Amino acid sequence: MxxxxxxxxxxxxxxxxxxxxxxxxxxxxxxxxxxxxxxxxxxxxxxxxxxxxxxxxxxxxxxxxxxxxxxxxxxxxxxxxxxxxxxxxxxxxxxxxxxxxxxxxxxxxxxxxxxxxxxxxxxxxxxxxxxxxxxxxxxxxxxxxxxxxxxxxxxxxxxxxxxxxxxxxxxxxxxxxxxxxxxINIESFDKSFKDETIWDPYNFDKNRFKVLYVGRISVEKNVHKLLDIWQKGKFENCQLILVGDKELNKEIKDESITYLGRKRGKELSKVYASSDCFIFPSTTDTLGQVVMEAMSSALPVIVTNKGGPKTFVNSDFGYIVDINNYDEVIKAINELSNDKEEYLAKKEKAYLFMRDMxxxxxxxxxxxxxxxxxxxxxxxx
Missing domain, CATH: 3.40.50.2000 (Glycogen Phosphorylase B;)
Structure with a gap:
């Protein structure tokens, strides 16, 4: 040819x-x-x-x-x-x-x-x-x-x-x-980048269950809904971590929410690998590359029932939820943060799934x- x-x-x-x-x-x-x-x-x-x-x-x-x-x-x-x-x-x-x-x-x-x-x-x-x-x-x-x-x-x-x-x-x-x-580049996103010292500059207990979101902090990504769910759920011993450009007018004052701003390169890889799970509330992404980056970093994922990510996420390593159903999202976060055996199983399966991607x-x-x-x-x- x-x-x-x-x-x-x-x-x-x-x-x-x-x-x-x-x-x-x-x-x-x-x-x-x-x-x-x-x-x-x-x-x-x-x-x-x-x-x-x-x-x-x-x-x-x-x-x-x-x-x-x-x-x-x-x-x-x-x-x-x-x-x-x-x-x-x-x-x-x-x-x-x-x-x-x-x-x-x-x-x-x-x-x-x-x-x-x-x-x-x-x-x-x-x-x-x-x-x-x-x-x-x-x-x-x-x-x-x-x-x-x-x-x-x-x-x-x-x-x-x-x-x-x-x-x-x-x-x-x-x-x-x-x-x-x-x-994705599975060498750049891997569990080997885990480094707990990355949280040292931030004012929260590193032992808390860290729920990560990466992407624009914006309306079309449904981050406003995620923030509402987080405040309604009142998750004990959990920390929501937001990474990306902030385009929402809504002010973030909750102590259980940490906004890191823009991250790239090895620093972003460390943030993924040092978190505990990943949540992606968007319904407009045709694939959701950040979801794959999170899974490659050995994170269980929570995605919505609309858009590209639901085509490759399954119950082995994640949850597919209706972002408008607060109870579904709250249940998924609580299961991951409270059931250690289930959490560890999903974590390992997410990592293994991405080895062929x-x-x-x-x-x-x-x-x-x-x-x-x-x-x-x-x-x-």
Whole structure:
């Protein structure tokens, strides 16, 4: 089979979120497996690591993204992006975000006659509705996405939970939808990173049962509901730990709740491994990479009955709950914090489950499926 070149375009590459970590990990895997894979973005943000196959163009203008304050909305340099794509001569252009950088790539692909595919990372219609509570905004978002994705020859989903959405909302057919095998960097998230001294700067008893959440502290992630549940449950000997950018206006004053702010790299790995369980109240994530990072760190998990995480979480190592049913969530936390035998069993099973979910498996699956997509497109010429 002919060697292929893939260029991936994304609005988020150096941000502190699961999608950025996913793209950075894929970039490393491409180098390791000697694949011709280049990422293009436009951001004023940087990273401590060097990525020889990530090209970042300084934006002409930037501002905070409405409803997503930790992301920038940028005006990217269109002609520089188009010139770079032309220079790379990719067989396939992968556009992973429907933002301004993604739009530049889409126009460039049309002008340069390069086929387009992509990855559906976020349920944007649900995301926008969560933030605005406006059905018209949700309808408008669906219409925009349908138009944006209409030139795509293939679309990857990170869980089969969203296959129906891609067909009904975006107009894709079964033959155009591909499942991207779930995977994370299991070497970066492992129980070996456990380090109780990481809690020394914080004012709580380290012996308390530590319930961790990682992600944006925001409405669309349902963190406001988690906080309400926590205060209603009055959990004894438990500490809720929140990691991520705080976008909620609600002030956190409860002594049993600790807000750590943004964490990354080895410090984040230590926070995961040194916690006791993980809770993820979001219903709009197509996969929930943070859930997998927690499981890889040997944490039992509590996820909701809507969205991507429920497709791989089971009772062996976690709980699937209705986030609107406070009693279900309270029961799950109490069982984990009070039943040591059950807790230890779930902890070990979570860790073992993730041993076969490496980012290498995910990347090679992605590459093979893109080879299939290109073979199919060539056969239609």
């Amino acid at each position: 002919k060697k292929i070149k893939i260029c991936l375009i994304s609005d988020t590459v150096f941000d502190v979120n699961g999608v950025s970590r996913f793209i950075q990990d894929f970039s490393k895997e491409a180098i390791f497996f000697e694949k011709e894979f280049t990422v293009i973005t436009s951001t004023s943000k940087g990273t401590e690591e060097e990525f020889p196959n990530i090209v970042n163009f300084k934006p002409i203008f930037r501002m905070r993204m409405p409803f997503y304050k930790s992301l920038d909305l940028v005006l990217p340099p269109f002609f520089k992006i188009k010139k770079k794509i032309k220079e790379l001569k990719p067989d396939l252009l992968h556009i992973s975000t429907p933002g301004t950088v993604g739009l530049c790539a889409l126009i460039s692909a049309k002008l340069l006659k390069i086929p387009v595919a992509g990855i559906y990372h976020t349920d944007f219609p649900a995301y926008m509705y969560k933030n605005t509570k406006n059905a018209f905004v949700r309808w408008g978002t669906i219409k925009f996405l349908k138009l944006f994705y209409s030139p795509y020859k293939a679309l990857f989903s990170r869980s089969d939970e969203y296959f129906k959405t891609l067909k009904e909302q975006l107009g894709f057919v079964d033959e155009e939808i591909y499942l991207l095998k779930a995977g 490496s980012i290498s498996h995910s990347f090679l699956d992605f590459w093979q499926k893109n080879e299939e997509i290109l073979e199919k497109l060539r056969s239609l010429k």
